[in-house]
Amino acid sequence: MLDEEIKIEDKIEELLRMTADKRYRELKLQLVEMNEVDIASFIEELDSEKTVVVFRMMPKELATEVFACLPVEKQQHIITSITDYELRSIIDDLYVDDAVDMLEELPASIVKRVLQNSSPDTRKLINQFLNYPENSAGSVMTAEYVGLKKQMTVEEAFAYIRKYGVDKETIYTCYVMDEKRRLEGVVTVKDLLMNPYDTVLGDIMDVHVIKAYTTEDREEVVDTFNEYSLLSLPVVDKENRLVGIITVDDVMDVMEQEATEDFEKMAAMLPSEKPYLKTSVFQLAKNRLPWLMILMVSSMVTGGILLKYENAFAAIPLLVTFVPMLMDTGGNSGSQASTMIIRGMAVGEVEPSDIMKVVWKELRVGVLCGVGLALVNFIRLMLQYPGQLMICLTVVMSIFFTVIIAKTIGCTLPILAKVIHLDPAIMAAPMITTIVDACSLMIYFQLACRLLGLLG
Amino acid sequence: MLDEEIKIEDKIEELLRMTADKRYRELKLQLVEMNEVDIASFIEELDSEKTVVVFRMMPKELATEVFACLPVEKQQHIITSITDYELRSIIDDLYVDDAVDMLEELPASIVKRVLQNSSPDTRKLINQFLNYPENSAGSVMTAEYVGLKKQMTVEEAFAYIRKYGVDKETIYTCYVMDEKRRLEGVVTVKDLLMNPYDTVLGDIMDVHVIKAYTTEDREEVVDTFNEYSLLSLPVVDKENRLVGIITVDDVMDVMEQEATEDFEKMAAMLPSEKPYLKTSVFQLAKNRLPWLMILMVSSMVTGGILLKYENAFAAIPLLVTFVPMLMDTGGNSGSQASTMIIRGMAVGEVEPSDIMKVVWKELRVGVLCGVGLALVNFIRLMLQYPGQLMICLTVVMSIFFTVIIAKTIGCTLPILAKVIHLDPAIMAAPMITTIVDACSLMIYFQLACRLLGLLG
Numbered sequence: 001m002l003d004e005e006i007k008i009e010d011k012i013e014e015l016l017r018m019t020a021d022k023r024y025r026e027l028k029l030q031l032v033e034m035n036e037v038d039i040a041s042f043i044e045e046l047d048s049e050k051t052v053v054v055f056r057m058m059p060k061e062l063a064t065e066v067f068a069c070l071p072v073e074k075q076q077h078i079i080t081s082i083t084d085y086e087l088r089s090i091i092d093d094l095y096v097d098d099a100v101d102m103l104e105e106l107p108a109s110i111v112k113r114v115l116q117n118s119s120p121d122t123r124k125l126i127n128q129f130l131n132y133p134e135n136s137a138g139s140v141m142t143a144e145y146v147g148l149k150k151q152m153t154v155e156e157a158f159a160y161i162r163k164y165g166v167d168k169e170t171i172y173t174c175y176v177m178d179e180k181r182r183l184e185g186v187v188t189v190k191d192l193l194m195n196p197y198d199t200v201l202g203d204i205m206d207v208h209v210i211k212a213y214t215t216e217d218r219e220e221v222v223d224t225f226n227e228y229s230l231l232s233l234p235v236v237d238k239e240n241r242l243v244g245i246i247t248v249d250d251v252m253d254v255m256e257q258e259a260t261e262d263f264e265k266m267a268a269m270l271p272s273e274k275p276y277l278k279t280s281v282f283q284l285a286k287n288r289l290p291w292l293m294i295l296m297v298s299s300m301v302t303g304g305i306l307l308k309y310e311n312a313f314a315a316i317p318l319l320v321t322f323v324p325m326l327m328d329t330g331g332n333s334g335s336q337a338s339t340m341i342i343r344g345m346a347v348g349e350v351e352p353s354d355i356m357k358v359v360w361k362e363l364r365v366g367v368l369c370g371v372g373l374a375l376v377n378f379i380r381l382m383l384q385y386p387g388q389l390m391i392c393l394t395v396v397m398s399i400f401f402t403v404i405i406a407k408t409i410g411c412t413l414p415i416l417a418k419v420i421h422l423d424p425a426i427m428a429a430p431m432i433t434t435i436v437d438a439c440s441l442m443i444y445f446q447l448a449c450r451l452l453g454l455l456g
Numbered sequence: 457m458l459d460e461e462i463k464i465e466d467k468i469e470e471l472l473r474m475t476a477d478k479r480y481r482e483l484k485l486q487l488v489e490m491n492e493v494d495i496a497s498f499i500e501e502l503d504s505e506k507t508v509v510v511f512r513m514m515p516k517e518l519a520t521e522v523f524a525c526l527p528v529e530k531q532q533h534i535i536t537s538i539t540d541y542e543l544r545s546i547i548d549d550l551y552v553d554d555a556v557d558m559l560e561e562l563p564a565s566i567v568k569r570v571l572q573n574s575s576p577d578t579r580k581l582i583n584q585f586l587n588y589p590e591n592s593a594g595s596v597m598t599a600e601y602v603g604l605k606k607q608m609t610v611e612e613a614f615a616y617i618r619k620y621g622v623d624k625e626t627i628y629t630c631y632v633m634d635e636k637r638r639l640e641g642v643v644t645v646k647d648l649l650m651n652p653y654d655t656v657l658g659d660i661m662d663v664h665v666i667k668a669y670t671t672e673d674r675e676e677v678v679d680t681f682n683e684y685s686l687l688s689l690p691v692v693d694k695e696n697r698l699v700g701i702i703t704v705d706d707v708m709d710v711m712e713q714e715a716t717e718d719f720e721k722m723a724a725m726l727p728s729e730k731p732y733l734k735t736s737v738f739q740l741a742k743n744r745l746p747w748l749m750i751l752m753v754s755s756m757v758t759g760g761i762l763l764k765y766e767n768a769f770a771a772i773p774l775l776v777t778f779v780p781m782l783m784d785t786g787g788n789s790g791s792q793a794s795t796m797i798i799r800g801m802a803v804g805e806v807e808p809s810d811i812m813k814v815v816w817k818e819l820r821v822g823v824l825c826g827v828g829l830a831l832v833n834f835i836r837l838m839l840q841y842p843g844q845l846m847i848c849l850t851v852v853m854s855i856f857f858t859v860i861i862a863k864t865i866g867c868t869l870p871i872l873a874k875v876i877h878l879d880p881a882i883m884a885a886p887m888i889t890t891i892v893d894a895c896s897l898m899i900y901f902q903l904a905c906r907l908l909g910l911l912g
Contacts, residue, residue, distance in 0.1 A: 267788075340720070433889075
């Protein structure tokens with residue numbers, strides 16, 4: 001898309017010039033030809049005064065589509081600058097999921113004005129959707145789906161879609177419900193196209209519906225989409241009544257957010273709500289400090305171990321110089337293993353029941369890596385400190401055992417965390433490093449005391 | 457999906473019992489009712505002998521769909537067990553992208569047999585697709601799209617889709633091409649449904665086509681899908697001729713793979729080709745050793761710094777006990793910052809041009825975190841070592857400056873890597889930790905020498 005993207009940026013430049021020169025008629029002609037996503041990128045670049053001018057220039061339907069693509073600050077600015085009448089038409093045309101996403105971030109006073117200016121039906125729906133727990137299937141779904149009856153023929157179904165489909169988020173998968181809105185089956189537009197006009201939907205619908213429950217975790221929704229390659233997924237309540245659908249574009253957003261959350265957790269941070277550049281310095285520090293504290297206090301234990309072997313490094317100061325290498329190598333070896341397992345569990349590839357297989361694998365990987373690293377170290381030490389065979393052996397053996405233990409701890413702890421229903425992501429690099437540090441120093445100084453005949 | 461998943465597992469159990477009891481007629485009736493993904497999960501559980509028996513039981517079309525969902529080992533087993541005639545029918549019915557994915561992993565002798573048993577057209581297409589570079593748009597696309605002409609009416613378009621649509625990977629977005637197969641526009645089935653039968657496609661098609669080039673990186677394809685919420689994306693060659701399409705389900709797979717690759721790179725591993733449990737011990741060690749070596753050698757530099765200040769910790773051995781805490785806290789602070797920036801750049805939220813904004817932000821976050829950590833340390837040290845005010849100040853000031861420098865290095869290096877066209881992910885926790893370790897020890901011992909009057 002590189003060519004295309006440069007073109008879009010040039011286009012936005014051109015539109016900005018038109019706006020500056022107040023060539024509004026020309027601008028309007030350009031806008032109606034464009035994609036709502038690109039128009040939103042253009043409006044993001046405008047100052048507050050021009051934003052409303054340009055926004056009002058667009059036909060109502062396009063304006064609503066663009067509105068849905070804008071960041072919440074711009075939405076807020078537009079809401080506070082337009083009339084109640086204009087606001088009403090936008091809110092009633094927005095998809096419920098977009099309206100809810102916006103309302104969750106707006107200040108209370110503006111939420112109140114928005115709800116006052118939506119129709120009773122919309123208001124009821126929005127309030128219902130606002131109540132689904134965060135990260136649940138209910139919080140990602142929208143209400144604009146095509147609902148059909150099983151007595152309908154293909155021809156009637158097409159007539160219905162032609163009449164009502166224009167406002168739906170997807171028309172390609174239609175849901176067949178009974179009179180109590182209980183989900184009975186799905187029929188795709190492809191099925192409709194491949195069958196004669198007089199076929200009854202009951203005969204062609206798929207009754208084995210893959211569905212989600214409103215309270216289900218959104219990560220499970222992502223897994224279902226991935227497994228079955230879906231375009232949309234119906235969401236039902238406990239009585240199997242259809243309450244909404246989740247579309248694939250929203251699932252892709254969730255995938256991206258969940259991956260970002262895992263990256264943050266694995267680097268010892270609390271997940272942030274907003275993009276990095278929009279998160280305040282205070283909030284960033286608040287997300288990072290708790291784990292830094294916990295890990296700092298834990299690493300004092302490691303310091304205590306060093307203190308215990310004070311005599312050893314007082315006798316042979318050279319010993320201390322290998323501490324950073326041992327700690328770093330141990331930490332890195334352990335976090336390699338833990339990362340593989342945490343990610344493997346996140347994508348459903350590794351299960352806690354695989355623990356023996358995993359440990360056996362990591363033990364052997366540890367031996368291979370340990371031998372490689374020990375060998376390189378041996379050569380280096382024999383060249384650098386030719387006379388010091390015992391010190392050399394101490395370091396080399398420590399490296400070897402540290403790597404094996406690091407791999408074992410690194411692969412075991414995330415699985416154990418999952419078993420006791422903790423998030424495996426907390427057992428990532430920072431935590432593993434702290435634990436492995438302590439182990440590697442114990443091994444090192446124990447070996448040093450034995451091999452070099454020092455007092456522990 | 458919890459209920460549903462348990463149901464599926466029970467279902468597979470039941471099918472396995474049927475197979476064991478050779479109740480094949482009953483089994484066949486069950487299979488034709490099921491989803492191809494679930495049938496594939498069932499076949500995965502079968503031994504090699506039963507696999508072919510069950511596979512042959514299914515109607516041809518279903519068998520091909522199930523075949524596409526199987527892991528490559530099962531595919532290979534089936535290919536070697538069926539006749540050339542059966543093989544031919546499967547290969548010609550497979551979507552090209554599925555065929556290519558499979559062929560890329562099969563041994564050469566089997567690839568040869570597969571190609572010999574496909575029709576000349578299919579063979580030509582497969583060979584063409586096999587030649588697109590790895591990770592390019594061409595390597596993810598498939599050839600089964602609906603191509604229309606702009607002179608067609610809506611009615612003709614529907615007739616065409618009814619006739620040929622059944623074999624296409626998606627029918628919902630159709631591509632309008634001229635006689636030289638150059639892409640002229642797109643029209644969705646929704647557009648077709650919302651317009652009268654006699655409308656000409658040229659009048660309703662969208663000529664601002666969002667598209668990709670065959671050689672484009674697949675990460676850019678993911679970005680385009682995310683930005684414009686697409687269901688499919690046309691892929692063209694340099695002459696703007698349509699050669700294939702990418703569908704959203706394949707993009708979701710790519711998203712997951714790319715995130716996994718980033719997790720691996722950020723934990724200092726070379727990305728693996730296969731899932732963890734299917735990767736050999738030797739391959740895992742091979743992916744992990746190079747970075748372990750590089751980082752081990754780098755951390756020897758840190759050891760060298762310690763050696764330089766041998767006199768300092770010989771005079772006051774207590775100093776050494778704070779080394780692990782300083783190294784760990786510095787490493788963690790730095791990798792928090794680098795993770796945020798690497799991820800921010802991966803999702804297109806942070807650009808290299810934001811570098812000044814980012815550094816200024818991290819400086820302030822560093823001050824906040826540094827003050828917090830220093831304070832906790834100060835209290836702890838004054839309680840634990842009441843008389844040692846100067847040592848306490850040395851440690852506290854070192855923590856403070858280490859955190860600030862770690863944040864700055866952590867946010868700067870990934871951006872610099874991107875600027876010089878390296879993958880920012882290599883500037884993650886392990887690399888940052890190694891660099892920050894050296895810095896924090898330098899600060900610590902410099903401060904110690906000055907404040908405590910030691911000889912450096």
